[in-house]
Amino acid sequence: GAFTVGNYLATRLEQIGLKHYFMVPGDYNLVLLDELLSNRNIEQIGCCNELNAAYAADGYARANGCGALITTFNVGAFSALNGLAGAYAERLPVILVSSGHNTNDPAANHVLHHTIGTHDFSYQYEMFRHVTCAAVRVLHADNAPSMIDHAIGTALHERKPAYIEIACNLSDAPCLAPGPFETVIFQRSSGSSALDAAVKRATVLLAEAKKPLLLAGVHLRAFGAIDAFRELAEALGCAVAVMPNAKGFFPEEHPQYIGIYWGGVSTPGCEPIVDWADTILAAGPMFTDYTTAGWTALPPPEHLIDAQPGHVRFPDAECTNVALADFLSAVARKVSPKNATLEQYRRLMGKPVGETRPPASSNPGAALTRAELWRQIEQEIDAKTTLLVETGDSWFNGMYTHLPDGARFEIEMQWGSIGWAVPATFGYAMGLEPGRRLISVIGDGSFQLTAQEVANIIRHGQETLVFLVNNRGYVVESEIHDGPYNYIKNWDYAGLIPAWNAEDGHGLGLKATTAEELASAIERARNHHGGPILIECQIQHDDCSRQLLKWGARVAHANSRPPQQG
Numbered sequence: 160g161a162f163t164v165g166n167y168l169a170t171r172l173e174q175i176g177l178k179h180y181f182m183v184p185g186d187y188n189l190v191l192l193d194e195l196l197s198n199r200n201i202e203q204i205g206c207c208n209e210l211n212a213a214y215a216a217d218g219y220a221r222a223n224g225c226g227a228l229i230t231t232f233n234v235g236a237f238s239a240l241n242g243l244a245g246a247y248a249e250r251l252p253v254i255l256v257s258s259g260h261n262t263n264d265p266a267a268n269h270v271l272h273h274t275i276g277t278h279d280f281s282y283q284y285e286m287f288r289h290v291t292c293a294a295v296r297v298l299h300a301d302n303a304p305s306m307i308d309h310a311i312g313t314a315l316h317e318r319k320p321a322y323i324e325i326a327c328n329l330s331d332a333p334c335l336a337p338g339p340f341e342t343v344i345f346q347r348s349s350g351s352s353a354l355d356a357a358v359k360r361a362t363v364l365l366a367e368a369k370k371p372l373l374l375a376g377v378h379l380r381a382f383g384a385i386d387a388f389r390e391l392a393e394a395l396g397c398a399v400a401v402m403p404n405a406k407g408f409f410p411e412e413h414p415q416y417i418g419i420y421w422g423g424v425s426t427p428g429c430e431p432i433v434d435w436a437d438t439i440l441a442a443g444p445m446f447t448d449y450t451t452a453g454w455t456a457l458p459p460p461e462h463l464i465d466a467q468p469g470h471v472r473f474p475d476a477e478c479t480n481v482a483l484a485d486f487l488s489a490v491a492r493k494v495s496p497k498n499a500t501l502e503q504y505r506r507l508m509g510k511p512v513g514e515t516r517p518p519a520s521s522n523p524g525a526a527l528t529r530a531e532l533w534r535q536i537e538q539e540i541d542a543k544t545t546l547l548v549e550t551g552d553s554w555f556n557g558m559y560t561h562l563p564d565g566a567r568f569e570i571e572m573q574w575g576s577i578g579w580a581v582p583a584t585f586g587y588a589m590g591l592e593p594g595r596r597l598i599s600v601i602g603d604g605s606f607q608l609t610a611q612e613v614a615n616i617i618r619h620g621q622e623t624l625v626f627l628v629n630n631r632g633y634v635v636e637s638e639i640h641d642g643p644y645n646y647i648k649n650w651d652y653a654g655l656i657p658a659w660n661a662e663d664g665h666g667l668g669l670k671a672t673t674a675e676e677l678a679s680a681i682e683r684a685r686n687h688h689g690g691p692i693l694i695e696c697q698i699q700h701d702d703c704s705r706q707l708l709k710w711g712a713r714v715a716h717a718n719s720r721p722p723q724q725g
C-alpha cells in the first residue's frame with residue numbers, strides 16, 4: 160500500500176544498516192512505534208529510560224556504524240540529550256527521532272502535557288540543534304521525505320548525530336515512497352587539486368625529514384581511514400604511536416607499533432621517541448586537556464602535520480577540502496622508507512614491549528589487587544574480544560592492556576560521561592557480529608548511574624562479561640582532588656543480578672575478593688550461557704594505577720590555572 164511517514168523512516172533506518180533501534184514508548188510516539196514495527200527487518204528494543212537508550216544507540220553505532228532511538232516529546236528527548244551530545248563528541252551518527260505535538264495544536268492555541276506549559280513548541284528542536292549536525296521538524300507529510308533524508312544523510316556524512324521531530328498525527332500520514340537510497344549517502348570526497356596540493360606538501364616535508372613518526376588519532380575510525388593509515392605506516396616504515404582514544408586503531412602486535420603516546424603516562428619508551436622525531440604526521444587527532452595529559456603532550460607545531468577529517472594543517476599552511484583517507488593513501492604512494500624512529504625505539508627498548516605486567520600473586524588467597532585483577536582480565540582478551548572501559552581508573556588499566564591482533568577497544572574519552580558503559584555495553588552487544596564477545600570493565604561509581612539497563616542485557620540473553628570494580632567510590636576523582644563527595648553508598652552489586660533475573664533471567668552475579676576467587680569466577684563465566692556474568696571485584700580505594708596518579712596531577716593543575724589578570 161501507500162507509504163506512511165513512519166514506514167518511510169523505517170525504510171531509511173533499514174537502508175543505513177540498522178537491524179535494531181532503541182526506544183521508550185510515550186503517548187506521542189505510540190503510532191510511530193506501530194509504523195516502525197510494521198517493518199520486520201529492523202527490531203524494536205526497549206530501554207529502561209531514554210538516557211540509556213541514547214547510550215545504547217552510541218554503543219550500537221560503535222559496533223554497527225550508526226544507531227537510532229525513538230523518544231516521546233520533551234520528557235523523553237531531554238533525558239536523551241546527554242547521550243546525543245556524547246555521540247556528537249565521539250563522532251557517532253546516532254539518529255534521535257522524537258515525536259512531537261499534533262499539527263493542529265499551535266493554531267488552536269493549546270497548552271500540552273509533557274511541555275513546560277507555554278505555547279512555544281519549538282524549544283526542544285532549538286536545543287537539539289546545538290548537539291546535532293542536522294535537525295528537522297516534520298510538520299507536514301509532504302516535507303517528510305526530504306527532511307528525513309537530509310537529517311540521516313548529513314549524520315552519515317559528518318559522522319555526527321541528527322535530530323528528527325515528527326508530529327504525532329503524521330506518523331501514519333501518507334507520504335511518497337522513498338527514492339533510491341544512493342541519494343541519501345554522499346561520500347566524503349576531496350577536491351582533486353586540493354588533495355594534490357596537500358599531498359605534495361606532505362611529500363616534501365617527509366622527504367626532508369630524517370626521523371619521521373606517525374601518530375594515530377581518534378578520527379581514524381569515524382572517517383574510515385584505519386586502512387589508509389596502515390598503508391602509510393608500512394610505506395614509511397617508521398615508528399607508529401597511537402593517542403589514548405585511538406587505542407586499537409593500529410595493531411599492537413605490528414612490528415612498527417611503539418605504544419600509547421600520552422605524555423608522562425605514555426607506554427614506556429614511547430614518549431622519548433615522539434620527542435626525538437623531527438616530523439610527526441598525526442592522523443585524525445583530537446588534542447584536548449585529557450588526551451595531552453593537561454597540555455603536557457602537545458607535539459610542537461613546527462614539526463607537526465595535522466591531518467583532520469576535512470583538512471590538513473602544516474607548519475606553514477592549511478589545505479582544506481581534503482578527505483583524511485584520500486590524503487593518507489595518496490601520501491603512502493609517494494613516500495620512501497624512513498625507519499630512524501623505529502630503529503631508535505629498538506635501541507632503547509629492545510623488542511617492542513607494552514607495560515611489563517607484574518607476575519601472578521604468590522598467595523592466591525591474598526586480598527585481590529588492581530594489578531592482579533587486570534592481569535587476569537588481560538588473559539581473557541583474544542582476537543574475538545572487544546574490551547570496553549568506563550570512565551574511571553578503568554581508562555588507565557584498560558589503556559595498557561595488550562590487544563592481540565583482532566581485539567578491539569571502546570572508550571568514551573571525549574565525552575567521558577559516567578553511566579555510559581552499561582547501556583553502551585547493551586547496545587554494542589546488540590550490534591556485535593556473531594562469534595565476537597564483549598568484556599566491559601566498569602567502576603562502582605559509574606555503575607550506579609545506569610545500572611538498571613543490566614536487566615535488558617539479561618532480557619536479551621547477552622553473554623557479556625562485566626567486571627564491576629568495587630573500590631568504594633569515585634577513585635578517579637579522589638586522585639585528581641579528594642573530598643567527602645567522592646564517597647558513595649556501597650551496593651551488593653553481585654546480589655542485584657538475581658533481582659533483575661526475576662522469574663525468567665539467566666544472569667550470573669559473582670563476587671571476588673581474592674586472586675583465586677577471581678580465577679574461579681572467570682572460569683565459571685567461561686562456562687555460563689544464556690545471560691551476562693557480572694563479577695564484583697573488590698579492591699582497596701587507593702589501589703589505583705600509577706598513570707592515574709600522574710595524569711590526575713596534571714589535569715588538576717590544568718583545571719586550577721588562575722583567571723588571566725587584566
Ligand SMILES: Cc1ncc(Cn2nnc(CCOP(=O)(O)OP(=O)(O)O)c2C)c(N)n1
Pocket residue numbers: 549550551552553575576577578601602603604605606628630632633634635636
Ligand atoms: C555524568 C557525569 N557525572 C560526573 C562525572 C565526574 N566523574 N568522573 N568520574 C567519576 C567517578 C567514577 O568512579 P568509578 O566509576 O567508581 O571509577 P573509578 O574512578 O575507577 O573508581 C565522576 C563522579 C562524569 N565524568 N560524568
